Amino acid sequence: MQRPATLRLFRRGPAAEVKLTLLVLVAFALLFTDATYKSTNPVRELFSAALYPFQRFVMFPRDMISISNDWFDAAALIKSETEALQRQRIELAQVTTNAALLGAENAQLRRLLGVFEKAAEHPSVVVEVLYEPANTFSRRLVFNKGSRAGISVGMPILDEGGVVGQITRVSPMTSEAAMLTDEIISIPVQVLRNGLRLIAFGSTTPGKVEVRYFSSDADIREGDVLVTSGVGGVFPPGLSVGRIDQVQRSSASGFARAEALPSSHPERYRQFLVLQVPIEPDLAASALKPAASKEVPRAGTKSK
Amino acid sequence: MQALNRSKATRSSRAGVSPPPVPLPRPVGPSPIDHATSLGFVWATLLGVWLLSLLPWRAWPMSPDLLLLVILFWSLHDARRVGLLTAFVFGLAMDVHDVGPLGLQALTYTLTVFGAQSLQRRLLRFELVSQALHLLPLLVLIKAIGALLGAFLVSAWPGWSWLVAALLTAALWPLIAWLLLLPQHRLQDPETTTS
Numbered sequence: 001m002q003r004p005a006t007l008r009l010f011r012r013g014p015a016a017e018v019k020l021t022l023l024v025l026v027a028f029a030l031l032f033t034d035a036t037y038k039s040t041n042p043v044r045e046l047f048s049a050a051l052y053p054f055q056r057f058v059m060f061p062r063d064m065i066s067i068s069n070d071w072f073d074a075a076a077l078i079k080s081e082t083e084a085l086q087r088q089r090i091e092l093a094q095v096t097t098n099a100a101l102l103g104a105e106n107a108q109l110r111r112l113l114g115v116f117e118k119a120a121e122h123p124s125v126v127v128e129v130l131y132e133p134a135n136t137f138s139r140r141l142v143f144n145k146g147s148r149a150g151i152s153v154g155m156p157i158l159d160e161g162g163v164v165g166q167i168t169r170v171s172p173m174t175s176e177a178a179m180l181t182d183e184i185i186s187i188p189v190q191v192l193r194n195g196l197r198l199i200a201f202g203s204t205t206p207g208k209v210e211v212r213y214f215s216s217d218a219d220i221r222e223g224d225v226l227v228t229s230g231v232g233g234v235f236p237p238g239l240s241v242g243r244i245d246q247v248q249r250s251s252a253s254g255f256a257r258a259e260a261l262p263s264s265h266p267e268r269y270r271q272f273l274v275l276q277v278p279i280e281p282d283l284a285a286s287a288l289k290p291a292a293s294k295e296v297p298r299a300g301t302k303s304k
Numbered sequence: 305m306q307a308l309n310r311s312k313a314t315r316s317s318r319a320g321v322s323p324p325p326v327p328l329p330r331p332v333g334p335s336p337i338d339h340a341t342s343l344g345f346v347w348a349t350l351l352g353v354w355l356l357s358l359l360p361w362r363a364w365p366m367s368p369d370l371l372l373l374v375i376l377f378w379s380l381h382d383a384r385r386v387g388l389l390t391a392f393v394f395g396l397a398m399d400v401h402d403v404g405p406l407g408l409q410a411l412t413y414t415l416t417v418f419g420a421q422s423l424q425r426r427l428l429r430f431e432l433v434s435q436a437l438h439l440l441p442l443l444v445l446i447k448a449i450g451a452l453l454g455a456f457l458v459s460a461w462p463g464w465s466w467l468v469a470a471l472l473t474a475a476l477w478p479l480i481a482w483l484l485l486l487p488q489h490r491l492q493d494p495e496t497t498t499s
Contacts, residue, residue, distance in 0.1 A: 016387075016388065016418065016421060016422075019388045019389070020415075020418045023388055023392045024411060024414065024415070026392075026407075026410075027392070027408075027410050027411035027414065028407070028411070029407075030396075030407030030410070031405055031406065031407040031408060031411070031453070033406075034405055034406035034407065035405065041406060043396070043406065044400055044406050047396060047397055047400040048400050050397075051358075051397060051401055054358060055401070057355070058355050058358045058359055059358075131358075131360055132360060133363075133401065133402045134362035134363045134365075134402055135402045135403060135404045136365050136454070136462040136465060136466065137404060137454050137455075137457075137458045137462055138404075138458060138460075169403070
């Protein structure tokens, strides 16, 4: 203790090996908990909240450039947008008259069948891509709004082409989304032509969605359009998912699989729509973990 | 040397020319082993390169890991301040930013710094290019561990881009180390110049 503070004859504190062992154990514990509880992790939330101001600070020049670009191009942008909207309005006018007719007919048929229609209007939030994380294992997007804007895990993300993906993690200011083509996403779909119900998964082929687990004589062919079926309650019915571009039938297994090209384009624009569908906590957990998690509490109650 | 200068000065004053200023005796600097770089510089470079790593250029899968290089540099040259814990915390921050498996980069950063620190005595006796050659197998090994562990966790092989990234990271070591040594004038090996 008499020693002056600058003189260090002996190493103080724990040995490097001890420190290393501790840190490696902590890292493994984090990896384990992160792999088990995918959507919530207090360490991640803490770091994410701490990182947010720095991320905004670093992205500030880019945001300024895009804002000033928008500002200077405003006149040209508005002109081209007006033209596009005019064209769309004319096209939609025809669709609307047709849809009104179909709607009336549908309502009448539903009355005949005794089926009640639930209003499928959901509030939504417009989000913007904050950044595209560098991750070799999976492709994700990070948006600039989080649980403060009413976003929660499991909500579907749309663009003008259809379903883009699903929210996988939320922090107060940001949210993380997995694309339709990610392997952790599964969406209940329907073939528009004949109403065949299927489940679409992210494909092992990059940039594709695949449907599997249907018998090889099922009526599905190239060019079929897949829309969400609304089964499961997370994705509202009727959203466009993709177009089948390859069907593989295996006579040996009796099953077939088909690949579809997504109709949405997550790589093209910065703005997306998050549909605020009501999500039950266990539904959100099961949406991102396809199996096994639901059995645990039931087994626990039985043993009591 | 100083005596020589002084005699020159007296001679010139005798000759009637105004005497050149006698060089003042300067205190001898502390030995390079005790010579600590300023705390501000260490943390400024670390935070600077960390902020740089938040930018989207890292989306290229083969991009070199500049943050790891700077952490490695300081863990070799200023092991009292920057060590395993710093590497762990920065790794965790990058994990959260990259939304990957939480703890994976923290683990690889910690292991890399440990490997480099156990090589420290040997490493610092070589010049920068040889240091890079020493770091290369370490970086490749630990990146491989990271890739295997990540592949196990997400059950998908990420491809071989991490290998190129490790090669590029090692190749950038001389440049980064040279840049960080510049303000400190410690290009010579301290242990050979002191004796």
